[in-house]
Amino acid sequence: MIGVEDRHSEARERRLGPLAESLWIYHVSFSCCGLEVGAAAGPRFDWERLGCKVVEDHRNADVLFVSGPVTEGVVEQLREIYGEMREPRFVVAVGSCASTGGMFSLEGEKPLKGLDASIPVDLFIPGCPPRPESLIHAVLRLQDKIGRREK
Numbered sequence: 799m800i801g802v803e804d805r806h807s808e809a810r811e812r813r814l815g816p817l818a819e820s821l822w823i824y825h826v827s828f829s830c831c832g833l834e835v836g837a838a839a840g841p842r843f844d845w846e847r848l849g850c851k852v853v854e855d856h857r858n859a860d861v862l863f864v865s866g867p868v869t870e871g872v873v874e875q876l877r878e879i880y881g882e883m884r885e886p887r888f889v890v891a892v893g894s895c896a897s898t899g900g901m902f903s904l905e906g907e908k909p910l911k912g913l914d915a916s917i918p919v920d921l922f923i924p925g926c927p928p929r930p931e932s933l934i935h936a937v938l939r940l941q942d943k944i945g946r947r948e949k
């Protein structure tokens with residue numbers, strides 16, 4: 799079991815930069831995985847303790863979380879949102895549908911083979927749905943990636 803001291807020294811060792819320690823997230827959800835993002839942000843998993851905050855305006859966001867199947871019909875809006883985000887910006891595909899198109903096809907509108915067919919993706923989170931722990935893990939990996947850039 800990891801004690802408080804160990805956690806503090808682990809946090810010191812990670813020594814992330816200011817951006818990595820304060821990630822503002824804009825979340826676009828097309829389906830059920832969105833609930834898991836809500837759970838990760840809620841009091842039980844509480845990703846605010848990692849410096850994450852869900853914001854209402856994508857222009858203020860550092861990270862775009864996309865969950866659910868992405869179809870041709872929403873690609874333009876997603877590109878617009880991505881284009882209006884401030885730099886540096888990062889994208890996370892949440893769950894199988896956003897990462898690969900998933901196992902379902904929507905009525906009359908087939909999902910793309912993955913979010914990266916429309917915008918660049920930094921991190922794919924597997925699972926249908928991914929558990930909130932997976933989202934927390936993804937945030938830690940993203941922080942490491944951004945932290946390395948900031949050094």
Ligand code: SF4
Nearest residue numbers: 830831893895926927
């Ligand atoms: S990956 Fe599974 S849980 Fe997530 S949106 Fe697709 S079907 Fe729903």
